[in-house]
Amino acid sequence: MLSVSWKLSRQFPPLVAIPFALSLGAALPFADANDLPDIIYRDVAVIGGGASGAYAAVRIRDDFHKSVALIEKQNILGGMVDTYVDQKTGKTFDYGVQSFLNVSGATDFFARFNISIGSSSSSSSSVTEYIDFRTGSKVDFEPPSSSKQISAIAKFLEVIEPWESMLFPGYWNFPEPSDIPDDFLIPFGEFLTKHGLEDGAPIIYASTGLGVGNMSEVTTMFALQSFGWDMARGLTGKMGLFTPTSGGNQVLYDAIAKDLGDDVLYSSTVIDSRRTDFGVFLTVRNHKTNKVTLIIARRLLVAIEPTKDNVKTLDLSPVESSTLAKFTYSNEFAGLVDNPVFNESTYYFNLPSSAAPDNTLVYQEDPMVASFQYTGLENLFRVMVIGNTTTTADEAKALSQESFNTLLKSGRFITSGQEQELSWAAFATHGAMHARVTVDQVKAGFFQDLYKLQGARSTWWTGGAFSANFQTQLWKFDEGLIPKILKGL
Ligand SMILES: Cc1cc2nc3c(=O)[nH]c(=O)nc-3n(C[C@H](O)[C@H](O)[C@H](O)COP(=O)(O)OP(=O)(O)OC[C@H]3O[C@@H](n4cnc5c(N)ncnc54)[C@H](O)[C@@H]3O)c2cc1C
Structure with missing residues (x-):
């Protein structure tokens, strides 16, 4: 018909x-x-x-x-908003998008659908344990104090503020090649070192910077796309972050x-x-x-x-084909696992052993499992996987399994063992992002x-x-x- x-x-x-x-x-x-x-x-x-x-x-x-x-x-x-609903309690956990930056007009968009919002608070009481997921060894990395990290972010914002309109809200005003700031085109680790901003690196990486993989090696303008102005404003209290008050x-x-x-x-x-x-x-x-x-x-x-x-x-x-084909991407995946061997008060965070004792600028290469993080729901832990341009969902799951087994065998969990199958309660392929x-x-x-x-x-x-x-x-x-x-x- x-x-x-x-x-x-x-x-x-x-x-x-x-x-x-x-x-x-x-x-x-x-x-x-x-x-x-x-x-x-x-x-x-x-x-x-x-x-x-x-x-x-x-x-x-x-x-x-x-x-x-x-x-x-x-x-x-x-799309990338993934809200898990616990069937028994009705409680929710957002294992994709965590919160919304209060960019102008954003709250009005929620209001038009009568969705009440509140400021986003991460009330986790977990203690971060740095582990090299490739070997299972603990990494004795001591990050700068929170106040040092936030001060560095405030300074970071001062440095990048003059360039905002070149990248945001899009590339409409991107400078002609001869006018591109030199800083845009150097590796981000070098940029942070040049401006004495190394203390801010852990919080940049752990919040959103890890999406690009080894953040230090990524060209600065693309690292700025994965963290940037509004995230810096958010972390220094100059811009709010919010979420719906219920329902995820x-x-x-x-x-x-x-x-x-x-x-x-x-x-x-x-x-x-x-x-x-x-x-x-x-x-x-x-x-x-x-x-x-x-x-x-x-x-x-x-x-x-x-x-x-x-x-x-x-x-x-x-x-069109030849222009778009120049992009390369990270591939991101997130999921929830419910194996009862994790310690609920530990945030298992992947760093290379070379980060010890205080090197804030070294990270794992992708593809890698970024972390296992307690959700507050039963035994559920959130898993984040950062893949390279070609990483598939099956490979991301296999890598999660491998990292999990490595941590299990190395005694990083409350019970040790040889191998155990990861029990997936949810898994989402967010796919290609961070085009560069x-x-x-x-x-x-x-x-x-x-x-x-x-x-x-x-x-x-x-x-x-x-x-x-x-x-x-x-x-x-x-x-x-x-x-x-x-x-x-
Ligand atoms: C784990 C994770 C956490 C994040 N946390 C935050 C956060 O806390 N705050 C924040 O602001 N941002 C966050 N982001 C980033 C944010 O979600 C993305 O920037 C945003 O979703 C990108 O929007 P988009 O419209 O480009 O793509 P998407 O939101 O991915 O939407 C693309 C849509 O197109 C559909 N689609 C794909 N291919 C096709 C096709 N061929 N035909 C038809 N439909 C198709 C997809 O199913 C999807 O619904 C996070 C991202 C990830 C991966």
Whole structure:
């Protein structure tokens, strides 16, 4: 049964669109030979219902009164927000996103869905034990005192403050190659040493810096993307961090899902597309039902990491392909395990033995398990895995198992043993993030080339690779992007 749903604020040229869409559909294998695809018309199609895509869809539809279709591969919205709900007690634990930076406008977005928020507090009483997870040996690392670390972060903020508009909320003002600050292009460890900021390194690393792997070796501008201005403001009390007061962080995205209703196509991805200067034609398959929908939209917003796999069906031009292919990524995974051998008062943190006694600038190479951290729920511990560009979910799980066995055999837990299978209560593949390129590519004008893709062939790009990897910072980036997307509609 073919159905056509019209949701355009101004009518899309149907004579052009329908035959084109049908010709796309004709070649497709459907669930049933008699099932023709639905055809829907929208002002804006959005791919990816995580932080950047879900936010943009709400703003564009509800506040700018343009029709949207949001294509999301999972059966829920929220992307990297992973809230675990204890079935017995109903208590929640966020094992993905921990808290939201109070960037301007962020709390209003919660208020519109009547979600009450409170300041985020980490009330953990765990004692951090530094262990080399590769050998199981304790690392006698003594970090600087908390006050020394926070003072260093305040100084760090002073150093980086003049450069904020070059990287945030996106690369719109990224300097021409000859004007890039030298500090941007040196390894982050060297940058911290140059400015006498080594005391701040442990807190940068443990909060968000570890997402890039060996933080000391990463080019400073990309380390700044993984920590940066607002995190420094957050840690020095200049900016708040908040969370919903109940239900975990997923409550926001569940509320967005309710609001957007049938405008979200769940369990779906784009399997074929044509992008033109006057609109885009997307063939979308629901991977649960096999149902195919043709979306004809005047604009496309891509809100997923532009990895080779993610963009392979997006009808890329050679220039788009070669530009996006320059990115390399970390791959991140998080999960919960419930083996009762862990000590609930210990935060097991992975550092190389060379960190002892007080080297704040050495870290493990990726792929690595960053930590096992008590959640406060029964025996559940949160596991964080930082992978390299190619690390898969199976490899991340295998690495977690290996690190766990190493710690078990080395007597780091309350009971020792030879081997024990990790019991996973939850596992999430956050996938590619922290997109970065080489120093030579930055100097050759990569970010100017990247931003030339914005708006070309009716397509706009958001998400971490085009901005920074924090929820509310992406919302701010979207705020700047939305008027550009809607111009002329
Ligand atoms: C462990 C962890 C902890 C974090 N903690 C915080 C924190 O405390 N505070 C904070 O601000 N940020 C945090 N972040 C970072 C933050 O979550 C990300 O910056 C943010 O989610 C990125 O938003 P996005 O829209 O680019 O991608 P995502 O939120 O990942 O959304 C992408 C969406 O697209 C979907 N998708 C992917 N591929 C396709 C496809 N081909 N077709 C259709 N849909 C697709 C995905 O299922 C997902 O829903 C954390 C990240 C991780 C991994």
